[in-house]
Every structure is written in structure tokens, then in C-alpha cells.
Amino acid sequence: MNLVAHITDQAAAGDRKPRFSASEEGRIAIVEMRGTLTKFGSSLSTAGSTVEARRQIREAARAPEVDGILLVIDSPGGLVDGTADLADSIHEAAKAKPVYAQVEDLAASAAFWVASQATKVFVNQPHAKVGSIGTFTVLYDLSELAEREGIKAVVIKSGDMKGAGVPGTPITDDMKEHIQGLVNDTQAQFDKAIARGRRMKIDAVRAVADGRVFTAGEAQRLGLIDGVQALEKTMSSLRREAKSISRGKATAQLEGGSMSIDDSRASETTVTAPKAVTIKELRAGCPGADEKFLVAQIEREATLPQAQHAWMEEQSKRLAAAEKAQAEAEAKAKAKEEADAKRPGVDPVSESGSGKGDDNTDALARWNEAVAAKEAQLKDRGKAIRAVVREDPDLHAAYIAAANEGRGRRRSA
Secondary structure, eight states: OOHHHHHHHHHHHHHHOOSSEEOTTSSEEEEEEESSEESSOOTTSSOEEHHHHHHHHHHHHHOTTOOEEEEEEEEOOBOSTTHHHHHHHHHHHHHHSOEEEEEEEEEETHHHHHHTTSSEEEESSTTOEEEOOOOOOOOOOOHHHHHHTTOOOOOOOSSTTTTTTOTTSOOOHHHHHHHHHHHHHHHHHHHHHHHHHHTOOHHHHHHHOSSOEEEHHHHHHHTSOSEEOOHHHHHHHHHHHHHHHHHHHHHHHHHTTOOOOOHHHHTTOOOOOOOOOOHHHHHHHSTTOOHHHHHHHHHTTOOHHHHHHHHHHHHHHHHHHHHHHHHHHHHHHHHHHHHHHHSOOOOOOOSOSOHHHHHHHHHHHHHHHHHHHHHHHHSOHHHHHHHHHHHOHHHHHHHHHHHHHHHHHHHHO
16 A cells, blocks of 8 residues: 555545544434554544544533534444543543444443443344453563573563563562553453442442443343444434423523524524423432432432433432442451460360260360361351351350350369
């Protein structure tokens, strides 16, 4: 190809390129994301640019002539870099205008991270696939191959982790552990974004964040998408919601005296006050909302879109609080387990003596066997003891009695 001519054409196309596409009837901005997602994309491939998509979304969110945004996505995913920023821009845009995502056959990994932040997510066919929630990287240890070829790679570095994965050098366990930590940290951000965008509990997200992809029916059951429908129907649904919200804003501005309508349009326009949401609409539009939240929205006379926006914000706050509480509880439980493990055990009781002593010995033996069996399953003595106490309280009572009886005999002796 003539590279100079290609670069010249691309520069000229960039100058002419609209900030975003628009539907045939206008008012809806269309942002397409196809192929592998990279940060900057390339004019020499089908790779999509997360930076370009983010710019289009932010400008569409600000544009007064745009009432809603439609994301058209057909992508297997892509690179981590740039994905979180694009997802955040979509999340922010959805606070100002409805943002629908239409998946054309595939939205996997980074592409689903992005799609999940839309107000609603639809797929075009029952066999369309979404998901692949997960993060990975690949390292190649070519040190043995280099050694067989008589090549010795020498890396002059300032730290143990610098130059990790340089071809021809061995990949150590410490290097793998460090990189695994990076992958885990990225996945934690991925999980939180899905929970935020799809209004799911973090545990529900983690249950499906193992790299699997799901066809439409299963994805909808899991809460990953809102339904299956053609692009045209999604566009119609988005246009209806956008018009409804736009009318509400216009009415509010008119009542505040900050907007006027020319005479030619005034005769065709009926101005009504924004309709406050009913309790029935609240329950349907804000699934999972508790009574306290519902009452608060009724008292503030919120519209349904306002209440839905408030519920999304409230869920994000509650999710963050729940994760903090869970982390604190796990830390407390771990500290207790470590303290329990350090406590001295019960002194063994002599097997000789009266029949009562034999009963005590039998209770102690059965207790120790039960704890040992649980410990083999749970790999943790503290958890094993608690499990036996919970599952067999009678054995626990017999063990306590036997232990106390044994201590009494030793004191009297």
C-alpha cells in the first residue's frame, strides 16, 4: 500500500469525521465499538479505540441536540488499558441521558465491562454471547529453549522484578506471584464495575467471573442483560425513554421560567407538570429497593427516572459499605482463629480407672476423632472445632464433661 497516501487520507478523514453518528431521525447519538478494543486503535486494523469511543460518548452527553446514546457493540474484548476510563464515561453519561447498549452477536471481557455500564443492555439474537468476565496475561519462559540453542540472556537490572519475562530468561515463582497480584487487582475493579452497572451483588458477579461466556437466555437469567431484541426495537425503546425524559426536563425549565417556546410550536405543545412516581411504579422500576428508600422518593415527589437514578447511586454506596464490612469481618475472624490456635489443648486423661473414667476416655476419643475428620476436610483446626460444636452439640457437651472430670481427678490426686 501507499503508506504516505494512507496517512494523508486518514488525516483528512479525521478532520471531516463527525464527533458521533446520529440516527436517521436525529436526537440519538450512535457510538460503535467493533473488533478488538485497544486504547488508540489503528487505521490499519479493525481494532476499536477506547479513547475515541470515550470522546464520542462524552461529547454526546454534553450535546443539547442529543437525547439519548446507543452503543452498538460487537467485540471479543481487548486490552485493560483504557477500558475502565471508557466504562466510567458511560456510567457518567447515563446519569445525564439514557444510554442503551445493543450487542451484535458478541460482547466479551473488556467489551462487556463497557456494555454493562449502560442503562440497559440488549442482544440481537438468542445465540449472541456475553460475559467472559475475567483477566489474564501470558508469559513465555523461553530460557530452556535459549539454553539448547547456546544463547544466554543476561538482564542488567535494578531490582528482582525488573525485566520479568524478557525472552530467554527464566520466570521465577516470585515473578509469577507478583504478576498474579496485578491480575487479581484488575479483576477486582472489573467485578466492581459489573456490580455497579448491572446493579448486582458483588458475590453474584464473582460467581460468574470465571471466564465463561453465556448465551442470551442464561445471561438474562443471571442479570447480565435486559433482553433479546433487534437493533430497530432497541432504538425505538431508547427514543421513547429519551423523549419522555426530555419532555420532563423541558417542563421543569418552563415552570422555572428559564425556557420559552416560539408561537409556532406553542400551539402544538401541551405543558404538564412532571408526574411524581407512584409506589407501584417505584417497586417495578427500582427492584430490590427497601421501604425506607421508597418512602424517601415519595416524600420528595421524585419522577421515575429521578428515583431510578437515586437507586443506582444508593446501591453503589451500599455495595461499598458491604464490601468494607465484609473485609473487616474476615479480618476479625482470622484474628480469632489465630488466637484460638494458640490456646493450649486439653490434657489427655488416663485410660485406667473406674467405669466413669472409661466413659470420659470414650467421649474424649470420639471428640478428637470428629475434630480430626473435620480438620482433614477444612484444613483448619479452628474451623473444624467450630463445625463439630455446631453439628454435634451432644458430643461437645460430653467432651466438656469428660475434660472437667479429668481435671477434677488430677486435682484430687
